[in-house]
Amino acid sequence: MRLDVVTIFPEYLEPLNVSLVGKARARGQLDVRVHDLRSFTHDRHHTVDDTPYGGGPGMVMKPEPWGEALDSILASGEAERPARPVLVVPTPSGRPFTQALAVELAERPWLIFAPARYEGIDRRVIEEYGEHLEVHEVSIGDYVLAGGEAAVLVITEAVARLLPGVLGNAESHRDDSFAPGAMADLLEGPVYTKPPEWRGRGIPEVLVSGHHGKVARWRRDEAFRRTSVNRPDLIERCDPAALDKHDRKT
Numbered sequence: 363m364r365l366d367v368v369t370i371f372p373e374y375l376e377p378l379n380v381s382l383v384g385k386a387r388a389r390g391q392l393d394v395r396v397h398d399l400r401s402f403t404h405d406r407h408h409t410v411d412d413t414p415y416g417g418g419p420g421m422v423m424k425p426e427p428w429g430e431a432l433d434s435i436l437a438s439g440e441a442e443r444p445a446r447p448v449l450v451v452p453t454p455s456g457r458p459f460t461q462a463l464a465v466e467l468a469e470r471p472w473l474i475f476a477p478a479r480y481e482g483i484d485r486r487v488i489e490e491y492g493e494h495l496e497v498h499e500v501s502i503g504d505y506v507l508a509g510g511e512a513a514v515l516v517i518t519e520a521v522a523r524l525l526p527g528v529l530g531n532a533e534s535h536r537d538d539s540f541a542p543g544a545m546a547d548l549l550e551g552p553v554y555t556k557p558p559e560w561r562g563r564g565i566p567e568v569l570v571s572g573h574h575g576k577v578a579r580w581r582r583d584e585a586f587r588r589t590s591v592n593r594p595d596l597i598e599r600c601d602p603a604a605l606d607k608h609d610r611k612t
């Protein structure tokens with residue numbers, strides 16, 4: 363998978379050099395290219411913003427630098443250019459970023475991220491590229507950030523961990539919260555590891571019973587309990603068939 367990111371803060375994307383994404387890049391599973399938007403300006407001050415038409419708070423990002431940056435990326439060498447890219451634009455007013463969307467994006471060979479700053483990008487940029495590309499305007503949550511770079515880190519990590527061979531244990535995203543399947547839409551239950559006792563606290567006996575069926579049931583019950591407390595809205599969406607009658611009674 364190829365990922366391009368256009369930003370006025372290239373250093374904000376340094377975390378893409380470490381951990382899971384960093385290792386996937388080193389292994390050649392991910393080709394990540396960060397582009398400084400200001401290198402697509404031509405004035406002395408490398409201007410990327412201007413006052414909003416119609417007035418209002420803050421500044422708006424000018425369309426010209428974005429157009430030059432995106433055209434430059436799209437024109438990159440025929441050989442190195444996989445199929446048509448998807449343009450991902452983080453925004454507070456976007457469609458919620460979900461595990462389902464992460465799965466959808468993980469199947470694409472090329473993503474281009476356009477994290478804006480100020481009050482966002484001139485709408486005409488989205489309109490222009492929306493005519494040739496699939497564009498996803500995406501919110502990572504109901505809170506307001508100062509720009510889209512943190513969202514790019516979040517989306518990239520959620521997508522990269524789904525790529526084959528990127529996560530150590532291929533199974534480990536099978537039981538993710540929000541992953542499709544019997545535990546679909548339930549939050550994870552508690553996890554434990556050695557030592558068996560820590561500061562006078564033991565671990566649930568069932569986890570060392572060696573009875574895999576009981577362990578699985580205990581984990582599902584704990585997931586159901588945790589979800590009921592923290593995300594009752596997900597219980598509504600849960601597939602009743604995936605839960606024993608017992609769960610549905612509690």
Ligand SMILES: Nc1cc(-c2ccc3ccn(Cc4ccc(CN5CCCCC5)cc4)c3c2)n[nH]1
Binds near residue numbers: 481503505507
């Ligand atoms: N999930 C999530 C994603 C983001 C996000 C993503 C990308 C950018 C680029 C800039 N910002 C800051 C910002 C702040 C407030 C507004 C709204 N503003 C109200 C007054 C009239 C104009 C528009 C818009 C942009 C961003 C914020 N925040 N939260």
